[in-house]
Amino acid sequence: MPVANVLAAAAKYDLIVKGGRVIDPSRKLDAVRDVGIANGRIAAIEASISGEAAETIDARGKLVVPGLIDIHTHATRTKEGPALCLADGVTGFVDAGSQGADRISEAIAVAQSAPQLCRVLINIGRAGILPEGDTMDLSRANVGAAREAIGHNREMIAGIKARLSRDVAGANDFEVLRRAQEVASPFHLPVMIHMGQTMSPLPKILAILKPGDIVTHMFAPPPNSILDDAGKILPEVIAARRRGVRFDLGNGRTGHLRWDIAERVLKAGFLPDTFSTDWTPEGRADQVIDFPNVMSKFLMLGMPLDQVVACATVNASRAFSVFRKRGTLKVGAPADVAVLEMRDGTFEFVDNFGNKRTGRQRLFPSATVLAGKRVAARS
Numbered sequence: 001m002p003v004a005n006v007l008a009a010a011a012k013y014d015l016i017v018k019g020g021r022v023i024d025p026s027r028k029l030d031a032v033r034d035v036g037i038a039n040g041r042i043a044a045i046e047a048s049i050s051g052e053a054a055e056t057i058d059a060r061g062k063l064v065v066p067g068l069i070d071i072h073t074h075a076t077r078t079k080e081g082p083a084l085c086l087a088d089g090v091t092g093f094v095d096a097g098s099q100g101a102d103r104i105s106e107a108i109a110v111a112q113s114a115p116q117l118c119r120v121l122i123n124i125g126r127a128g129i130l131p132e133g134d135t136m137d138l139s140r141a142n143v144g145a146a147r148e149a150i151g152h153n154r155e156m157i158a159g160i161k162a163r164l165s166r167d168v169a170g171a172n173d174f175e176v177l178r179r180a181q182e183v184a185s186p187f188h189l190p191v192m193i194h195m196g197q198t199m200s201p202l203p204k205i206l207a208i209l210k211p212g213d214i215v216t217h218m219f220a221p222p223p224n225s226i227l228d229d230a231g232k233i234l235p236e237v238i239a240a241r242r243r244g245v246r247f248d249l250g251n252g253r254t255g256h257l258r259w260d261i262a263e264r265v266l267k268a269g270f271l272p273d274t275f276s277t278d279w280t281p282e283g284r285a286d287q288v289i290d291f292p293n294v295m296s297k298f299l300m301l302g303m304p305l306d307q308v309v310a311c312a313t314v315n316a317s318r319a320f321s322v323f324r325k326r327g328t329l330k331v332g333a334p335a336d337v338a339v340l341e342m343r344d345g346t347f348e349f350v351d352n353f354g355n356k357r358t359g360r361q362r363l364f365p366s367a368t369v370l371a372g373k374r375v376a377a378r379s
């Protein structure tokens with residue numbers, strides 16, 4: 001008998017999330033449901049679950065969604081990062097290139113001690129993120145060093161990060177990306193590029209992205225945005241998506257997100273595959289705040305709620321194989337759940353250029369369940 005049936009017969013749960021509006025785009029579900037959890041897994045989703053439970057979360061009037069997956073953070077920069085993200089509903093994340101080969105063990109140590117599932121991308125620049133530019137000195141994009149680091153940490157390194165803007169890579173951008181692909185190739189790993197304000201034209205860069213690679217900061221303004229001078233999506237961008245390249249938000253704080261670009265891109269029907277925060281400890285107090293806040297910006301821009309949730313859950317689970325069974329509330333899945341509160345009111349959202357917009361709704365983290373257990377709320 002399948003596990004789920006045994007549980008239903010016993011009707012005993014470790015935890016029931018009661019009466020919330022469950023939005024699970026992986027199953028096209030949007031309805032008021034109880035979510036029963038046992039042994040760290042989703043055991044039942046029904047209109048009303050009457051079985052016994054050791055603990056109950058009252059989710060009436062709230063949204064219940066799969067645990068959020070944030071594919072571009074810098075949460076390993078501090079020991080506290082993962083737990084802070086977890087309290088915001090983030091039950092899985094990727095640290096995207098905080099460290100290169102020289103100090104990747106520091107990022108990995110934080111990732112391994114994190115309560116939730118996380119992986120790191122290795123920065124192709126061996127010294128990681130540098131104020132003077134990760135790969136301004138091209139010798140830092142060292143293929144051998146990166147390959148060796150991956151070889152020693154296959155389990156924890158989920159891909160390669162190449163930051164390509166002119167203040168990071170300068171005129172080396174294309175060669176840096178070429179080397180990142182050289183690193184990735186024997187391991188069959190994805191490369192995530194940081195686009196926007198590059199020296200090389202975007203089509204030249206996109207040409208060497210393979211299916212499964214990720215373009216982050218997709219709403220970066222010119223030079224070299226995803227729009228042409230007339231405000232249309234570049235044909236090379238559409239072609240890249242068609243062959244399986246993913247496009248990601250990467251909210252961040254400087255140079256990556258401008259409302260007018262986002263508006264034009266969404267209006268053209270080119271929706272992001274994934275949202276990500278580009279979370280840093282500083283971002284927690286400025287612009288990013290938390291993942292639900294980042295999601296709320298796209299409600300303001302007119303994206304439907306189910307698509308907003310999909311970008312933070314099921315779509316993100318497809319970007320890295322380690323998350324494959326997550327981003328869903330289907331019976332049998334790991335019981336990672338985010339309970340969010342949608343508040344109506346007047347909320348100000350700021351892009352990376354100080355432009356303000358007012359939204360009428362904002363999502364707030366309310367409760368997080370990780371592997372079937374409720375975790376402490378955001379302090």
Ligand SMILES: [Zn+2]
Nearest residue numbers: 072073096278
């Ligand atoms: Zn970043």
